[in-house]
Amino acid sequence: MIILTDSCPICNSKNIDINNIEYDLPKIGKSILYVFKCNDCNYKSSEIIPLTEKDPVRIEIKVDNKDKFKKIILRSPYAIINLKEIEMDIYPGIDSKFEIKAVDDFINSVKDKLEEIKILYHGEEYNKVIEKIKYLEEVLENKKELTIIIDDEKGYSTIYNY
Numbered sequence: 001m002i003i004l005t006d007s008c009p010i011c012n013s014k015n016i017d018i019n020n021i022e023y024d025l026p027k028i029g030k031s032i033l034y035v036f037k038c039n040d041c042n043y044k045s046s047e048i049i050p051l052t053e054k055d056p057v058r059i060e061i062k063v064d065n066k067d068k069f070k071k072i073i074l075r076s077p078y079a080i081i082n083l084k085e086i087e088m089d090i091y092p093g094i095d096s097k098f099e100i101k102a103v104d105d106f107i108n109s110v111k112d113k114l115e116e117i118k119i120l121y122h123g124e125e126y127n128k129v130i131e132k133i134k135y136l137e138e139v140l141e142n143k144k145e146l147t148i149i150i151d152d153e154k155g156y157s158t159i160y161n162y
Ligand SMILES: [Zn+2]
Pocket: 008, 009, 010, 011, 012, 013, 038, 039, 040, 041, 042, 043
């Protein structure tokens, strides 16, 4: 999460700008948008810090037609995501941040991750990873359905229905 700093984590310069902007984000409520910028190396990062407590949520979306591809997933650093049809759970990493992604971009990012790790597997396990990759490709071609279930103990994750 946030590291309070007076210098750039990349180049150590102290020529930095930090902005904390208060925002009323749809469905999340009052939040601080923290924006860091280094004026020397141009490194930028930003974080969303919600200020309102929420109840745990479970959100489910069935991706069964192309209209659903453009829905926006906001995933909080507390969310565990289950992809039902391919029996896959995605846990947040230690440096997880809020992520905003369209459904198709999210599916593509999972597919890329699997492509990246498949080299670690062999035999039957390897075939299972390849099957998951194929399945996700077919979802993106609108030939298969995918159910995305998001469990968020802090309640910040959401799907925007634009
Ligand atoms: Zn820098």
